[in-house]
Amino acid sequence: MSSTILESFLKVNLEELKEKGLYNVIDPLEGPNGPIIRINGKELINLSSNNYLGLATDKRLKEAARDAIDKYGVGAGAVRTINGTLKLHDELEKKLAEFKHTEAAIAYQSGFNCNMAAISAVMDGNDAILSDELNHASIIDGCRLSKAKIIRFKHSDMEDLRARAQEAKESGLYNKIMVITDGVFSMDGDIARLPEIVKIAEEFDLITYVDDAHGSGVLGEGAGTVKHFGLSDKIDFQIGTLSKAIGVVGGYVAGKKNLIDWLKVRSRPFLFSTSLTPADVAASKRSIEILMESSDLNKKLWENGHYLKKELKHLGFNIGHSETPITPCIIGDEGLTQQFSKRLNEEGVYAKAIVFPTVPQGTGRVRNMPTAAHTKEMLDQAIAIYKKVGKEMGVI
Numbered sequence: 001m002s003s004t005i006l007e008s009f010l011k012v013n014l015e016e017l018k019e020k021g022l023y024n025v026i027d028p029l030e031g032p033n034g035p036i037i038r039i040n041g042k043e044l045i046n047l048s049s050n051n052y053l054g055l056a057t058d059k060r061l062k063e064a065a066r067d068a069i070d071k072y073g074v075g076a077g078a079v080r081t082i083n084g085t086l087k088l089h090d091e092l093e094k095k096l097a098e099f100k101h102t103e104a105a106i107a108y109q110s111g112f113n114c115n116m117a118a119i120s121a122v123m124d125g126n127d128a129i130l131s132d133e134l135n136h137a138s139i140i141d142g143c144r145l146s147k148a149k150i151i152r153f154k155h156s157d158m159e160d161l162r163a164r165a166q167e168a169k170e171s172g173l174y175n176k177i178m179v180i181t182d183g184v185f186s187m188d189g190d191i192a193r194l195p196e197i198v199k200i201a202e203e204f205d206l207i208t209y210v211d212d213a214h215g216s217g218v219l220g221e222g223a224g225t226v227k228h229f230g231l232s233d234k235i236d237f238q239i240g241t242l243s244k245a246i247g248v249v250g251g252y253v254a255g256k257k258n259l260i261d262w263l264k265v266r267s268r269p270f271l272f273s274t275s276l277t278p279a280d281v282a283a284s285k286r287s288i289e290i291l292m293e294s295s296d297l298n299k300k301l302w303e304n305g306h307y308l309k310k311e312l313k314h315l316g317f318n319i320g321h322s323e324t325p326i327t328p329c330i331i332g333d334e335g336l337t338q339q340f341s342k343r344l345n346e347e348g349v350y351a352k353a354i355v356f357p358t359v360p361q362g363t364g365r366v367r368n369m370p371t372a373a374h375t376k377e378m379l380d381q382a383i384a385i386y387k388k389v390g391k392e393m394g395v396i
């Protein structure tokens with residue numbers, strides 16, 4: 001017999017979410033997550049994936065994954081510290097350090113996991129964390145797990161950050177103080193003000209932590225936001241994911257050798273959760289090699305991003321203040337946003353509505369993620385559909 005308290009909790013809350021248009025319906029894909037996807041037998045132009053460079057379906061990565069399966073099997077068989085570290089894991093970590101211009105790197109099973117792992121391995125209840133108010137959920141959860149005092153600063157507001165850093169330092173309450181920010185904010189596409197953050201960090205002796213899930217493969221000719229600003233030796237923790245531009249799955253921290261050595265003995269998902277599979281590791285390594293060999297995919301991504309942004313803005317959509325290929329169309333009302341996304345879908349564009357609690361209430365948006373794999377024809381077709389639906393619904 002199931003709990004009646006649980007039953008009524010779920011019923012009331014699920015109904016409320018559905019009434020408010022906040023219930024997320026999941027549509028399974030019937031093929032790869034490329035520029036065109038198939039859902040319920042229908043082909044759609046895909047503007048919702050994080051597969052920024054199109055590498056998730058690249059044949060070189062598939063080949064690397066197949067070879068790794070042939071050589072090592074499908075599972076790593078244990079956690080990293082028992083005997084789940086394959087030579088492949090070490091090779092990937094060396095490659096990641098090279099890619100990020102750091103002394104060393106450590107890989108985790110996901111980007112989410114990585115934030116849960118890394119923050120709590122270093123910070124504790126005697127410390128404080130200055131966290132941008134728009135930081136990703138995994139950063140927020142990682143901060144909570146550490147038990148450090150969380151001090152939120154206004155989004156990319158350097159005066160606010162400085163004031164809070166000063167206050168925290170002068171209070172004398174904390175052993176260590178860390179500042180954490182996304183490199184690129186995925187809901188708006190804006191870039192963290194890292195040069196100013198580094199200055200403030202130097203002034204108040206803060207540990208610096210940048211989650212570059214959306215900047216890696218995109219900024220700094222692919223090497224990421226930290227490299228984009230030439231700050232590779234100034235950021236203590238460079239976090240990345242292998243699931244977005246890299247096209248596979250997994251997460252990593254790149255930094256000084258001592259830091260990585262510490263994470264290898266103290267970060268719990270490394271110690272207590274089975275390692276990344278051979279196929280994931282081999283494909284990720286191949287992906288990074290491709291990124292380091294040529295910036296062609298990166299250039300194509302930016303070309304597509306500039307084009308889509310220019311055209312949607314020209315049509316009269318509010319595309320916010322994105323500085324990267326991420327192109328939100330901010331609608332506002334949650335219900336209207338869901339409806340707008342649904343109409344786009346009916347016309348042949350898959351652009352998912354992003355609403356509260358992923359973004360603040362009243363700032364619902366349809367977020368577009370052009371990739372290097374989109375052709376100009378695909379983008380033109382999507383833009384024409386945006387125009388039709390935008391006019392029909394009075395959004396433009």
Ligand code: PMP
Pocket residue numbers: 110111112113136138182186211212213214241242243249250251
């Ligand atoms: N950090 C940020 C900033 C992200 O956007 C995401 C993905 N949504 C993650 C971490 C989590 O990465 P992963 O999907 O690899 O778990």
